[in-house]
Amino acid sequence: MAGSSVGEGAPGESTERYRPPSGRSKLIIIVVALLVVTNVVTGLTAFYLAQPPVAVTPLCGTGASVRSASVSTSGDIGASGDASPVFTVHFAPPYRTTQATITLIGPWAGSEFDHFKPVLENFTTSTGIPVTYQQMRQEQLQQVLPADFATQTAPGDVIFMTSSFIKANGPQHMIKVNANISDSDFLPGSLDPVKVGSDIYGGVYTGKVKPGFWYRKSFFQAHNLTVPTTYAEFKSLLVTISKIKGIRTPIVSGDSVGWPLSDVTEHFIATYGGASMHRALTNGTKRWTDTDVRAVFADRLVPLLAGGCFSEPLEWNTVALANWWGGLHALYFMGSWITGLVDNATDLGVFSLPPPTGTTTGIVFGGDYFFVPKYTTHQTEALILLKYLASKDGQTIQVKQGGHIATALGVPLSDYPTVDRGVAQLMNGVVILSDLDDTIGGTFQTNFWSQLQLLWVSPNQLDSVLAAIQAKMPAS
Amino acid sequence: MRRLRIEGVTGLLRKLRDRVSGALRGRGSPRARKAGLRIAFFTPALLLIMLFVAYPVLTTIGVSFFDANGRFVGLGNYQQVLGSPDTINLNGFPKPPPYGTLINNAVWIAIHLPLSMFLGLWLALVLREVRGSSWVKTAIFIGMVTPLIIGGIMMLYIYDGSIGVVPRFFDAIGIHSLGVGWLQRPTTLLFGLIFGSVWLWTGFSMIVYSAGLTTIPKEYWEAAKIDGTPTFRTFTQITFPLLKPMTIVVFTMSILYELKIFDLVYGATNPQGGVGGAADVLALQMFREAFVQLPADYGTAAAVATFLSLLTLTATVMTIRYMVKR
Numbered sequence: 040m041a042g043s044s045v046g047e048g049a050p051g052e053s054t055e056r057y058r059p060p061s062g063r064s065k066l067i068i069i070v071v072a073l074l075v076v077t078n079v080v081t082g083l084t085a086f087y088l089a090q091p092p093v094a095v096t097p098l099c100g101t102g103a104s105v106r107s108a109s110v111s112t113s114g115d116i117g118a119s120g121d122a123s124p125v126f127t128v129h130f131a132p133p134y135r136t137t138q139a140t141i142t143l144i145g146p147w148a149g150s151e152f153d154h155f156k157p158v159l160e161n162f163t164t165s166t167g168i169p170v171t172y173q174q175m176r177q178e179q180l181q182q183v184l185p186a187d188f189a190t191q192t193a194p195g196d197v198i199f200m201t202s203s204f205i206k207a208n209g210p211q212h213m214i215k216v217n218a219n220i221s222d223s224d225f226l227p228g229s230l231d232p233v234k235v236g237s238d239i240y241g242g243v244y245t246g247k248v249k250p251g252f253w254y255r256k257s258f259f260q261a262h263n264l265t266v267p268t269t270y271a272e273f274k275s276l277l278v279t280i281s282k283i284k285g286i287r288t289p290i291v292s293g294d295s296v297g298w299p300l301s302d303v304t305e306h307f308i309a310t311y312g313g314a315s316m317h318r319a320l321t322n323g324t325k326r327w328t329d330t331d332v333r334a335v336f337a338d339r340l341v342p343l344l345a346g347g348c349f350s351e352p353l354e355w356n357t358v359a360l361a362n363w364w365g366g367l368h369a370l371y372f373m374g375s376w377i378t379g380l381v382d383n384a385t386d387l388g389v390f391s392l393p394p395p396t397g398t399t400t401g402i403v404f405g406g407d408y409f410f411v412p413k414y415t416t417h418q419t420e421a422l423i424l425l426k427y428l429a430s431k432d433g434q435t436i437q438v439k440q441g442g443h444i445a446t447a448l449g450v451p452l453s454d455y456p457t458v459d460r461g462v463a464q465l466m467n468g469v470v471i472l473s474d475l476d477d478t479i480g481g482t483f484q485t486n487f488w489s490q491l492q493l494l495w496v497s498p499n500q501l502d503s504v505l506a507a508i509q510a511k512m513p514a515s
Numbered sequence: 516m517r518r519l520r521i522e523g524v525t526g527l528l529r530k531l532r533d534r535v536s537g538a539l540r541g542r543g544s545p546r547a548r549k550a551g552l553r554i555a556f557f558t559p560a561l562l563l564i565m566l567f568v569a570y571p572v573l574t575t576i577g578v579s580f581f582d583a584n585g586r587f588v589g590l591g592n593y594q595q596v597l598g599s600p601d602t603i604n605l606n607g608f609p610k611p612p613p614y615g616t617l618i619n620n621a622v623w624i625a626i627h628l629p630l631s632m633f634l635g636l637w638l639a640l641v642l643r644e645v646r647g648s649s650w651v652k653t654a655i656f657i658g659m660v661t662p663l664i665i666g667g668i669m670m671l672y673i674y675d676g677s678i679g680v681v682p683r684f685f686d687a688i689g690i691h692s693l694g695v696g697w698l699q700r701p702t703t704l705l706f707g708l709i710f711g712s713v714w715l716w717t718g719f720s721m722i723v724y725s726a727g728l729t730t731i732p733k734e735y736w737e738a739a740k741i742d743g744t745p746t747f748r749t750f751t752q753i754t755f756p757l758l759k760p761m762t763i764v765v766f767t768m769s770i771l772y773e774l775k776i777f778d779l780v781y782g783a784t785n786p787q788g789g790v791g792g793a794a795d796v797l798a799l800q801m802f803r804e805a806f807v808q809l810p811a812d813y814g815t816a817a818a819v820a821t822f823l824s825l826l827t828l829t830a831t832v833m834t835i836r837y838m839v840k841r
Contacts (some may be wrong), residue, residue, distance in 0.1 A: 358677050486792070
């Protein structure tokens with residue numbers, strides 16, 4: 040190989056007359072050979088490693104979840120979430136103030152922050168307290184806060200964080216807020232995830248509901264589809280959708296690190312196992328391997344996965360959203376924040392899984408929680424902001440922007456945009472549940488996500504998946 | 516006693532100061548001046564190393580002997596880590612992944628090291644003295660300057676079952692079992708990431724070998740050509756032996772990269788190593804114990820860190836000693 044590029048000099052000739060070989064044709068051959076070799080090696084290796092698809096009788100069409108056709112994406116998806124990893128915005132009242140500036144750390148950026156901005160503007164105007172908003176993802180905070188707490192400092196005065204983190208660290212590092220907010224002012228159970236005994240270590244802002252399957256009204260109208268009222272109708276709907284031309288699978292599975300799949304799973308548990316099973320799994324009094332829990336998976340979710348009714352997991356806010364909105368799938372299980380991600384929210388409809396008669400079902404509600412660290416130097420101002428964010432006034436401004444559901448009681452339904460009003464109404468008559476994996480948190484959560492990703496592509500591994508989930512349950 | 520000790524330390528420091536200042540002013544015997552200068556130049560570096568390397572390393576090792584509640588557990592954390600199915604999970608083998616972090620790191624080394632090394636060497640050889648090759652080399656090297664976390668996110672899309680170029684390629688050529696999302700399946704996840712990483716890392720070995728090739732005098736190859744030595748023999752007898760220093764560098768750096776791989780896997784999957792934990796690696800396991808676990812288990816995280824450091828150190832020392840001896 041090396042010798043081939045040595046010059047064409049004849050024996051005895053001077054090395055000074057050596058000319059390196061050159062030529063475009065050689066370069067082209069090299070590039071082509073490189074592409075062919077790498078692709079063939081990759082392909083052959085992976086071919087022999089690939090798992091053969093599970094042989095099942097597909098419920099929905101041809102089991103298209105393991106196949107995919109050519110792509111046609113819609114370009115009319117709205118902006119979605121974080122535009123940059125960190126940004127800071129300062130809010131000051133429109134008059135001179137001597138109040139100290141406090142720092143609020145929250146997860147929102149981009150369009151989500153635009154919807155939050157009016158809330159902070161109103162706060163600074165009405166109280167005269169300037170606020171610096173700094174965006175930090177909760178995954179980042181999870182890494183930074185323990186070190187800060189160890190040195191008795193905090194990066195902000197009010198911090199939005201997961202309820203599991205607040206609960207785990209509240210007694211040591213957070214201010215107890217029983218004197219500032221009261222259970223009776225919120226949806227029942229909203230503050231439970233941040234309580235240690237009867238002590239409350241955080242406030243709850245608005246939240247997002249994970250109500251069920253979203254669809255485009257125009258799609259349902261065009262294909263004469265109706266919202267199911269029984270599980271048999273739901274299955275029949277999936278079969279009908281799978282026969283529509285251009286449909287890949289009836290339901291698209293959104294995924295990122297695994298959490299959208301956990302939301303779907305929780306919805307099945309809360310509907311077919313009931314609110315009590317969901318709560319028992321959350322607090323660890325029931326095992327994932329129990330017969331009745333397994334039955335929810337084996338009888339309801341697994342047949343749909345094995346039958347090709349769900350797509351394989353696709354990146355939730357780009358590929359999955361675009362494919363669903365573009366008509367490649369008819370249904371998308373997602374939280375209420377989806378209303379802020381699509382171009383035309385008035386075309387959205389949503390239905391929950393039809394519950395069996397006699398079961399008290401629940402809807403998972405993911406509240407946005409926040410706390411005041413003990414190490415704040417502006418405790419008075421921070422508690423005023425905490426109280427405001429948890430109040431009916433603060434939350435009313437937020438829900439008006441769309442995509443949020445209030446946890447504070449007394450926010451009138453008329454203040455919600457139309458589509459959110461529908462979501463808020465779905466919560467009538469059902470038990471409000473805390474997000475299971477957010478509440479437990481820790482390595483249980485990441486393991487739960489990974490195991491569900493596995494279940495989605497290998498539904499025949501149900502028992503090992505449930506055992507693996509149970510293995511990471513924290514000791515109660 | 517305490518007073519004596521303080522006086523002893525003070526005396527030593529005074530002596531050191533006198534030596535250093537004497538050396539800097541050109542006083543004292545040549546030997547004393549030399550010693551003084553050595554101390555003067557050596558001390559700042561030593562202090563920095565003590566502060567930023569030795570202290571954290573020793574603290575990490577120390578922490579690894581305590582549990583999450585601060586109780587001394589001896590080697591308990593190491594036992595826990597090595598006995599955990601997260602680290603080694605071969606029960607029922609042969610079976611589909613996950614196999615555990617230690618096995619996955621070994622798979623990384625077994626596949627990624629030879630592929631990236633020999634692909635880089637091959638590229639360096641074929642692109643040598645070819646007009647326009649600098650453009651190709653630059654294109655290949657772009658992978659090296661891409662942050663690995665971005666590389667991980669790129670993998671999400673490259674292997675996506677719906678829009679990914681790799682699944683679409685296999686679907687197009689009729690291999691439908693690979694026309695699916697690679698990162699969504701435990702059997703293809705790890706290999707997808709390794710192949711993707713080869714693409715990103717090959718630029719490194721290619722550049723190092725290219726630099727090495729420029730140091731070999733052309734006369735060697737010309738002499739071989741004149742003697743009628745076959746091309747392959749020229750390579751095995753002249754080119755490759757003369758590239759030994761480069762091979763040591765590439766080999767060592769690649770092993771270090773493969774043992775401490777984190778960001779690519781984290782970017783492409785999740786803190787658990789993706790579907791069923793099939794792509795989990797030691798660095799991710801360490802991260803999880805320290806920053807995901809509630810409450811954080813720094814003892815276990817430190818045990819993983821120490822274990823990882825030992826592996827890295829052993830691999831590096833053995834490689835260098837072996838290569839240098841030969």
